Amino acid sequence: MHELGIANSVLEAVQAEALRHPGAHVVKVGVRVGELAGVNPDSLAFGFEALTRGTEWERLALDVETCPRRHRCLACQTTFRVVDALFACPGCGAAQTECIGGDELELAFLEMEEP
Numbered sequence: 001m002h003e004l005g006i007a008n009s010v011l012e013a014v015q016a017e018a019l020r021h022p023g024a025h026v027v028k029v030g031v032r033v034g035e036l037a038g039v040n041p042d043s044l045a046f047g048f049e050a051l052t053r054g055t056e057w058e059r060l061a062l063d064v065e066t067c068p069r070r071h072r073c074l075a076c077q078t079t080f081r082v083v084d085a086l087f088a089c090p091g092c093g094a095a096q097t098e099c100i101g102g103d104e105l106e107l108a109f110l111e112m113e114e115p
């Protein structure tokens, strides 16, 4: 389950950020996961919970935002969400489109409480 490794990276990023804000308490971390990233959001949440249970990070909430696959039309530059593997442009019908999103795997936000 590589989601556990990702959960660990997320926690490390939170810890690094917390060090930069002495006294502040990180209450929530948001992660953006594209549907092409090959990450199961449920597994990630589960792994994160397993990782923080019984530690000082136990009450840290994880918010996973999934990002849909997006394409851009090479002919008219329309960007659109790909649904049911339909890659043709909904604007002009062109078949030549390129993938521009959906493989995200990044921190979206940190929510902190100042004492």
Ligand SMILES: [Zn+2]
Binding pocket: 073, 074, 075, 076, 077, 078, 089, 090, 091, 092, 093, 094
């Ligand atoms: Zn188009």
